[in-house]
Amino acid sequence: MINPQESILIEGLQEGNKKIFDYLFHCYYSGLVVYAIKYVTEKEAAEDLVQDFFFKLWMQHKQLTINQTIKSYFFVSVKNRCLDYLRHSEIKQKASDYFSSVREESITDANDFLVEAELSSRIEKALNNLPEKSRQVFIMNRFNGFSPKEIAEKENLSIRTVEGHIGKALKLLRLELEPYLPELLLIMVIQNLPAFFKLP
Secondary structure (H helix, E strand, O other): OOOHHHHHHHHHHHOOOHHHHHHHHHHHHHHHHHHHHHHHOOHHHHHHHHHHHHHHHHHOHHHOOOOOOHHHHHHHHHHHHHHHHHHHHHHHHHHHHHHHHHHHHOOOOHHHHHHHHHHHHHHHHHHHOOOHHHHHHHHHHHOOOOOHHHHHHHHOOOHHHHHHHHHHHHHHHHHHHHHHOOHHHHHHHHHOHHHHOOOO
């Protein structure tokens, strides 16, 4: 049952109250990371998942519906994100294995070379269509290996802003490549851009 104090906090979140959001972030962040580590084992992955949860919580506060205690809502939400992450990791590994076998079998096939050239061209086009800051942040993350936290420090941005730029870039790439690849290969290409495509 939600008590009056919880109701005030929930209403504050729904209204986009920054002070209430910051209070809840500092109150629950560390505990949620420790909880997420139990599922995904890696601290960095756990931190990314929890940060993404809070980012979506803030960005989608107007659609927020909480019918339980805030603590229960936060921990159940993070648990679901962890399970989704684990399922996605399994799919990505299968896609990687499949795509590797396809490339090994047809590495000398001229048709495959043309397909790769076309995909590279479309990736380049998609990246060039991004706003400059989103493109810069995405390249730092996917091509140069910087984590969202490192990018935030280097570019003097919040982690939430960095995640937003990366999300925007991924969405555009999916739109550009989806008509040309089945689901598993699409995931693999996007997640492994440095090995597949070289920026000039």
